[in-house]
Amino acid sequence: MSLLAAVEASLKHGTLYKASNAFVQWTDAGYIRAAASVADKRCSTGHQLSPIDGRLIAIKDNICTTGLPTTCASNSLKGFQSPYESTVVKKLRAAGAIICGKTNLDEFGMGxxxxxxxxxxxxxxxxxxLSVGGSSGGSAIAVASQQCWASIGTDTGGSIRLPAAYTGTVGFKPSYGMISRHGVIAYANSLDTVGILSRSVKDVQQVFAITRGHDTWDPTSLTEETRTKLTSAAKARPRRPNLRIGVPVEYNVAEINPTIRTIWQQALERVISAGHEVVSISLPSTRLALSTYYVLAPAEASSNLAKYDGVKYGNAASKPKLEANVLFATGRGQNLGDEVKRRILLGSFTLSASAFDNYFLQAQKVRRSVQQDFNAVFGIPNVLQESSAANPEGVDLLLTPTAPSFPPKLASLAHYTPLKSYGDDVLTVPASLAGLPVISIPTRTDTFGLDTPPGSVGLQLIGQYGNDDFVLDTAGQLETLLWNR
Structure with a gap:
C-alpha cells in the first residue's frame, strides 16, 4: 500500500472509530494529506528521510507539541499550548513522520x-x-483500530503495556533514560518512560531507532558513554546455542485468569519446542512491588502537581473563593479529577514528617531490593550498579503475562474500588521500579485452540537494564512463534 493510500485509510478509520474517543485532538486532515503527498514524492524518488517517513504517528496528550494543545486530559490544562516541542516529537518530525493528533489518557497518566x-x-x-487499559489507552486503541501507524505513549507502572495487552497491539517500554523525557509532563520523574505502540515488533524497532539517544535537555537521559557501556555488557552475555528464558514463580499470582495462565503455559511450551530452555526463577521482592509503587509514584506526583494552583500555573477556578487560604484549594478542587486528587493526598501523606520514615524511605529500600533481585537472575550485569555481577547461569530474558485478566467492561469499573483498579498493574510494576526494558506482545488465542473472552492476551518479555535491542530482536522471534508467521 502506498503512503497516500495508507494515510487515506487511517483517516477513514478515524471516522469509523470516532466513538472510541482515542483522540482529544486531530491534526487538520488537509495538512496530513499534503504532508503525506510530499513524503510520497520523497520516497518515490529515492530521497526517503527514514523508514518512518510519511507514517502517521499519534502522540499521547501529556507530551508537548507546538502545533497542538497539550492538556494531559485535565481541566487544569484545558487549552494549554506549549511554547516548545518535546525532543521525541522533534525527532519524529525530522525523520519525516506525520504527527496526526494527540491521544486521550487517564488524567496526568494516573489510571x-x-x-x-x-x-x-x-x-x-x-x-x-470494553476497557482499553491505561493510561496510554488512546494511543493503544488508535493503533489497534488503524487510525495511525504507530503511537507514542508513556509508561510509569505499565501504562503502555497494559493497554497493549487489552487491545492486541505491541507495546514497548525501553530502559529508563533511553528516550528523552524532555517535553513530557511529569507524573513520577524516577519512573516515567517514553515508549512506543504499534502493530508489529518491526514497526516498534523502526520508531525506537529514531527516538532513542542522549539529550542534553533531559538530565535523566543516558549519556553516550553509558550507552556504550551497556552495549558492551549486552555483547558479553553468556554465549549459548539457544536462549534461557526465566519464569518468575512470584508472577504466577492467584488473580491470573485461568485462560491467561493456560496461554502462558502453552507459549512456554512453544519456546521449548523451538529449542530454547525455560527455567523457574525467583524474584522474592516483587511481592512488595505494587505497594511500593503506590507509595513512590504518588509521592512524586504530589510534588510535580503542586504547581497547578490556578495562579502561577494551570487554569484558575471558574468560581474562586477569595477568602484566605482557600483560593488554591478551590482551583485544584474544580480542575483536578478524583483520582489525581486521591494520589496527591496519598503522596502528601507519605512525604509528611510523621510518615516519611515508615513509608517513603522503606519503599525506596524495597525498590532497591527489587532491582537487586532482577540483577541476580540475569546472565549479564547491570553496569550502572556496582553490586551487579555477571551470572553465567543466569537467564537471558523473562517471559510473563502482561495483565492478570482480560479487559473488563467499562460498566463494571463503576464497582471497582481504587485498590482493585491498582491491582491490574501487579505484573507490570516490578520492571518499572527497576527501569528495565519490557515489550508486550499480543497472542492469537485461536492459535492455542482456546475459547476466550473478547480481547487480547499479552505476554511481556523483560530484559536486563540497557539490553533493549536484544529484547526487541527476541520479541520479533517470539512474535513469529506465537502468530505462526
Whole structure:
C-alpha cells in the first residue's frame, strides 16, 4: 500500500472509530494529506528521510507539541499550548513522520483504564463496552483500530503495556533514560518512560531507532558513554546455542485468569519446542512491588502537581473563593479529577514528617531490593550498579503475562474500588521500579485452540537494564512463534 493510500485509510478509520474517543485532538486532515503527498514524492524518488517517513504517528496528550494543545486530559490544562516541542516529537518530525493528533489518557497518566479523563473515557470502539487499559489507552486503541501507524505513549507502572495487552497491539517500554523525557509532563520523574505502540515488533524497532539517544535537555537521559557501556555488557552475555528464558514463580499470582495462565503455559511450551530452555526463577521482592509503587509514584506526583494552583500555573477556578487560604484549594478542587486528587493526598501523606520514615524511605529500600533481585537472575550485569555481577547461569530474558485478566467492561469499573483498579498493574510494576526494558506482545488465542473472552492476551518479555535491542530482536522471534508467521 502506498503512503497516500495508507494515510487515506487511517483517516477513514478515524471516522469509523470516532466513538472510541482515542483522540482529544486531530491534526487538520488537509495538512496530513499534503504532508503525506510530499513524503510520497520523497520516497518515490529515492530521497526517503527514514523508514518512518510519511507514517502517521499519534502522540499521547501529556507530551508537548507546538502545533497542538497539550492538556494531559485535565481541566487544569484545558487549552494549554506549549511554547516548545518535546525532543521525541522533534525527532519524529525530522525523520519525516506525520504527527496526526494527540491521544486521550487517564488524567496526568494516573489510571489503568483511560476513564479518568476530562475528555471522557476511551473504549474499544466495538460497541464501547470494553476497557482499553491505561493510561496510554488512546494511543493503544488508535493503533489497534488503524487510525495511525504507530503511537507514542508513556509508561510509569505499565501504562503502555497494559493497554497493549487489552487491545492486541505491541507495546514497548525501553530502559529508563533511553528516550528523552524532555517535553513530557511529569507524573513520577524516577519512573516515567517514553515508549512506543504499534502493530508489529518491526514497526516498534523502526520508531525506537529514531527516538532513542542522549539529550542534553533531559538530565535523566543516558549519556553516550553509558550507552556504550551497556552495549558492551549486552555483547558479553553468556554465549549459548539457544536462549534461557526465566519464569518468575512470584508472577504466577492467584488473580491470573485461568485462560491467561493456560496461554502462558502453552507459549512456554512453544519456546521449548523451538529449542530454547525455560527455567523457574525467583524474584522474592516483587511481592512488595505494587505497594511500593503506590507509595513512590504518588509521592512524586504530589510534588510535580503542586504547581497547578490556578495562579502561577494551570487554569484558575471558574468560581474562586477569595477568602484566605482557600483560593488554591478551590482551583485544584474544580480542575483536578478524583483520582489525581486521591494520589496527591496519598503522596502528601507519605512525604509528611510523621510518615516519611515508615513509608517513603522503606519503599525506596524495597525498590532497591527489587532491582537487586532482577540483577541476580540475569546472565549479564547491570553496569550502572556496582553490586551487579555477571551470572553465567543466569537467564537471558523473562517471559510473563502482561495483565492478570482480560479487559473488563467499562460498566463494571463503576464497582471497582481504587485498590482493585491498582491491582491490574501487579505484573507490570516490578520492571518499572527497576527501569528495565519490557515489550508486550499480543497472542492469537485461536492459535492455542482456546475459547476466550473478547480481547487480547499479552505476554511481556523483560530484559536486563540497557539490553533493549536484544529484547526487541527476541520479541520479533517470539512474535513469529506465537502468530505462526
Amino acid at each position: 489503568s483504564h483511560s476513564t479518568n479523563s476530562a475528555s471522557g473515557a476511551v473504549n474499544q470502539g466495538t460497541g464501547g463496552e
